[in-house]
Amino acid sequence: MEEGWDVSMINCSADGRSVYASISEDLSSKFRVDYLRGYVGFAETWAAKPLSRVLRVATDGSGSDVLYEEKYWIGHVNTSPTANEVLTFCHEGPWAKVDQRIWGLDTTTGRAWKIRAPQYWHADGERVGYHGRNPDGTQFLGHCHYDDTDHVENSFPGQTGHIHSNGPELIVGDGGKQVRLWKWTGEVYDGPKLLCRHDSSMKIQQLHVHPRFNADGCHVVFTSDVSGYGNVYLAQVPDFDTLPNIDE
Numbered sequence: 001m002e003e004g005w006d007v008s009m010i011n012c013s014a015d016g017r018s019v020y021a022s023i024s025e026d027l028s029s030k031f032r033v034d035y036l037r038g039y040v041g042f043a044e045t046w047a048a049k050p051l052s053r054v055l056r057v058a059t060d061g062s063g064s065d066v067l068y069e070e071k072y073w074i075g076h077v078n079t080s081p082t083a084n085e086v087l088t089f090c091h092e093g094p095w096a097k098v099d100q101r102i103w104g105l106d107t108t109t110g111r112a113w114k115i116r117a118p119q120y121w122h123a124d125g126e127r128v129g130y131h132g133r134n135p136d137g138t139q140f141l142g143h144c145h146y147d148d149t150d151h152v153e154n155s156f157p158g159q160t161g162h163i164h165s166n167g168p169e170l171i172v173g174d175g176g177k178q179v180r181l182w183k184w185t186g187e188v189y190d191g192p193k194l195l196c197r198h199d200s201s202m203k204i205q206q207l208h209v210h211p212r213f214n215a216d217g218c219h220v221v222f223t224s225d226v227s228g229y230g231n232v233y234l235a236q237v238p239d240f241d242t243l244p245n246i247d248e
Contacts, residue, residue, distance in 0.1 A: 001023055004025065004026050005023045005024065005025060005026055006023065006024055006025075006026045007021055007022070007023050008021065008022040008023070008024070008074070008075040008076065008077065009021070009022075009075070009076060009077060010077070011077055011078055011079040011087070012059075012079060013079050013084045013107075014079065014080060014081055014082050014083060014084050014125065015084045016059060017058065017059055017060070017084070018056050018057065018058060018059060018084075018107075019056070019057045019059060020054065020055065020056055020057075020067075020077050020079055020087055020107070021054075021055050021057070021077055022052060022053065022054050022055070022074045022075055022076075022077045022089055023052065023053050023055060024045075024050045024051065024052040024053075024073055024074060024075075025050035025051050025052070027041070027044070027045055027048055027050055028041075030044075030048070031044045033045065035205065036204055036205040036206065037204050037205075038204075042093070042094070043093070043094055043097075045073055045092070045093070046073055046092060046093025046094060046097065046098070047093075048073075049071045049072055049073065050071070050073055051069065051070075051071055052069065052070060052071075052072060052073055052074035053066050053067075053068065053069040053074075054066070054067045054068040054069070054074065054077060054087075054089060054105060055067065056107060067105065067107055067110050068089075068105055068110050068112055072091055072099075073091065073092040073093055074089050074090065074091065074092065075089070075090050075092040076088075076089060076090035076092070077089045078120070078121060080121055080125040080126075080146065081121055081123060081125045082124060082125025082126070083125045083126070083146075084107075085106060085107050085108045086104065086105070086106065086107065086125075086146055087104075087105050087107060088102055088103065088104055088105070088115065088121075088128065088146070089102075089103050089105060090102060090103070091103065100114050101117060102114075102115045102116075102117060102119075102128075102130075103115060104146050104147065104148070113147070113148060114148060115128065115144070115146065115148045116130060116132075116142070116144055116148055116151060117130045117131075117132045117142075119131070119162070119163060119164075120163070120164050120165075120212075121146075122143065122165065122166065122167050122168075123166040123167060123215070124167070126145060126146065127143050127144065127145055127146065127167075127168075128143060128144060128146055129141075129142070129143045129163065129164075129165055129168070129171070130142055130143065130144075131160045131163055132153075138155055139155065139156060139160070140153045140154060140155050140156065141153070141154055141156050141160070141163070141171060141182065141189055142154070143168050152168065154184075154188060154189055155188070155189075156182055156188070156189040156191070157191075157192065158175060158180065158182075158191065158192040158246060159173070159175025159176050159180075159192075160173040160175050161173045161174035161175035161176070161209065162174050162208065162209065162210050162211070164210075164211060164212035164213060165213065166213050166215070166217055168184055169183065169184050170182070170183050170184070170213075170217060170237075170240070171183075171189070172195070172211045172212065172213060172220050173192070173211065174198060174200075174208075174209035174210065174211050174222065175192070177197055177198060177199050177200075178192075178194055178195070178196070178197050178198065178246060179194075179195040179196050179197070179198050179209070179211050179220060179222055179235065180192035180193065180194060180195060180246055181193045181195050181237070181240060181243065183240045190240075191240075191245075191246075192245075192246045193240060193243035193244065193245060193246065194243055194244045194245070194246050195220060195235055195237065195243065196235050197226075198211075198222055198224045198226065198233075199224060199226040200223065200224035200225055200226060201225055203225075206223070206230055207223060207224070207225050207230050208223065209222045209223055209224060210222065210223060213237075217237065218236065218237055219234050219235065219236055219237060220234070220235045220237060221233070221234050221235075222235070
């Protein structure tokens with residue numbers, strides 16, 4: 001990067017030929033910025049609408065290019081695990097003020113489009129999962145194709161926190177102080193069931209739990225500072241029906 005820019009998270013394309021990242025104007029000379037510890041400057045950065053870019057860098061060292069840019073704070077570039085030409089990115093800022101949180105991007109054409117509200121890619125690299133809240137306050141878990149079609153949404157009980165799944169069948173979240181699971185019955189999501197307690201303070205960004213399944217879904221990996229320091233933990237996933245219910 002040139003001077004005067006900040007980089008957000010980076011990701012590899014499915015074929016390993018490219019690295020993608022978002023960068024935005026460094027505004028720390030205008031106001032105090034410390035996003036990782038208390039989101040200091042978070043709202044101010046959003047309001048300033050910094051110039052942001054999505055970059056592609058060839059892993060063979062042959063060069064880089066700008067795929068997309070706009071005057072809005074961009075972050076969270078996530079590449080599809082199977083489709084080389086597709087990624088998602090976020091409009092960053094206070095949730096109640098951001099115009100549209102999640103966007104898709106075609107890396108071959110630079111075309112960007114709005115997506116319902118996804119949080120993560122399913123393992124097939126074709127669908128994205130999300131959760132949300134209806135105007136009446138009821139909650140839903142859902143997933144859709146990355147082009148924002150074929151939405152499947154179902155109501156569910158309990159807090160979600162950050163969620164992840166390899167597909168729609170079994171979902172893990174970190175709501176409250178627990179790592180919790182929901183299972184699709186064919187009609188509704190059963191649960192939440194208690195996998196384990198994480199008891200993380202989540203007081204800084206690096207201590208957010210962010211549970212996720214391994215490739216075969218038999219373990220969940222997550223972060224916690226329950227010992228006083230941030231560590232990475234691995235929990236085995238037993239039969240769903242043997243786990244205790246969580247009463248909200």
